[in-house]
Amino acid sequence: MTAGHRADLDRMRSLVATLPDQVDPGFRAGACLGESALRIDPSPVWFVGMGGSGIAGDLAAAALGDRAGFSLHAVRGPELPPDLRKGTVAVLSSYSGETWEVLRAYDVAGRRGATRVVFAAGGQLIDRAEKDGVPTFRLPPDQPPRTAVGSALGGLLGLVDAWLPTSNAGRITHAVGRTRRRSPRFASSRGPAAALARAVGDRTPYIYAGADLLPIARRWRTDIEENAKRLAMFDGLPEAFHHAVVGWDALPRPEAARWGAILLRWSGTGRDLKRGAAYLERLARSRGAFARTVQLPGDDPIEYLLNGIVLGGYLSLFLAERSRAPPLRTDAIDRLKAALTT
Missing domain, CATH: 3.40.50.10490 (Glucose-6-phosphate isomerase like protein; domain 1)
Known part of the structure; x- marks a missing residue:
């Protein structure tokens, strides 16, 4: 194994080790964002993302299970379901902010009047969101998208936490x-x-x-x-x-x-x-x-x-x-x- 491969492995191991530590800060930041960005009443949520930026939607849905009084769906592609419209929430997730599928979905969700929230570390998606006044959740920079999953999962759970009968804060800390x-x-x-x-x-x-x-x-x-x-x-x-x-x-x-x-x-x-x-x-x-x-x-x-x-x-x-x-x-x-x- 070359020195470069060994350095790659060491870097990735250190990033995997930090995954649990990302969840609590992500949850707190997501909860603050949710208080200002979302409606008081629970609404259906679609989490749109590809690859390492998309898995948080599946994980959050599994973590919430039947405790949630709303539906949470993962979408992997630019085509959004007909039920995503005004009164629902679209969370658009692209670590780079340059994923064409998510950028297209961002535009479609906006035209339909859905409440949009952006998860990204930078790129066009952040730029568009800031221009349009769309709330943003900043993912940790300078790492592969798949190693930011702890932050994205915590952020999504925090975003919807106020809609739950009881907060997930204690479960997450445990x-x-x-x-x-x-x-x-x-x-x-x-x-x-x-x-x-x-x-x-x-x-x-x-x-x-x-x-x-x-x-x-x-x-x-x-x-x-x-x-x-x-x-x-x-x-x-x-x-x-x-x-x-x-x-x-x-x-x-x-x-x-x-x-x-x-x-x-x-x-x-x-x-x-x-x-x-x-x-x-x-x-x-x-x-x-x-x-x-x-x-x-x-x-x-x-x-x-x-x-x-x-x-x-x-x-x-x-x-x-x-x-x-x-x-x-x-x-x-x-x-x-x-x-x-x-």
């Missing part, structure tokens, strides 16, 4: 403290992230999770692809029981060494989902593939989501170290953006 204490173990070469990376090896992992953990499965996929420069897939349970089992059952043994299954759960995962996941794990193993269940620690959604973010971040970095990939760089995305502008 979850951040417990995740911070677990983080050094996740980062250790003898910890669960390193062990899982060694077990995955050079295989392409399929990451499965129920609805409450599906944002973490998505996050692990994107972290592995961006940090380790390897393909990964994710799918939801119980839906995958109705198609994935057919593919695993038909997997030829000579190909099995190329694939792996990671099945996520937490202490609140239901009995039927656990039984189905255990069957899928046994099936993959019976065909000669790698398969493992990973239980995320925590007894509260905010806690197990934060643990999942940090554990998956370190998993992707141990895989990056294995494949000698520079985790900070995403040159392929830069080439795509350049191709689209020519």
